[in-house]
Amino acid sequence: MALSPEQVHHIARLARIAVDESDVERFAAQLSDILDHFTALSAVDTEGVEPTAHPLPLGNVMRADEVHPSLPQEEVLANAPEAEDGYFRVRAVLE
Numbered sequence: 001m002a003l004s005p006e007q008v009h010h011i012a013r014l015a016r017i018a019v020d021e022s023d024v025e026r027f028a029a030q031l032s033d034i035l036d037h038f039t040a041l042s043a044v045d046t047e048g049v050e051p052t053a054h055p056l057p058l059g060n061v062m063r064a065d066e067v068h069p070s071l072p073q074e075e076v077l078a079n080a081p082e083a084e085d086g087y088f089r090v091r092a093v094l095e
Contacts, residue, residue: 001032001035001036001039002028002032003028003031003035004028005025005028008024008027008028008031009024011031073086
């Protein structure tokens with residue numbers, strides 16, 4: 001399927017990209033090749049093939065979200081370089 005220069009300009013306008021006249025012929029050939037690949041794919045018999053987004057079944061690999069008691073505040077802050085009023089003390093990020 002060969003694209004015309006007008007179609008290339010239209011596609012470029014939709015994509016909001018500037019196209020030089022010197023590039024129009026090259027882009028027309030490249031885009032036409034891409035469309036030819038889709039034509040070849042549409043010729044493949046997919047009767048009875050279930051649509052899928054991934055070839056392998058995916059499952060959630062995260063552990064169950066279970067409630068556990070928190071560590072005591074003193075134990076959490078024990079290895080902190082600096083602590084103040086029961087919180088981690090860090091350098092100011094904003095001035």
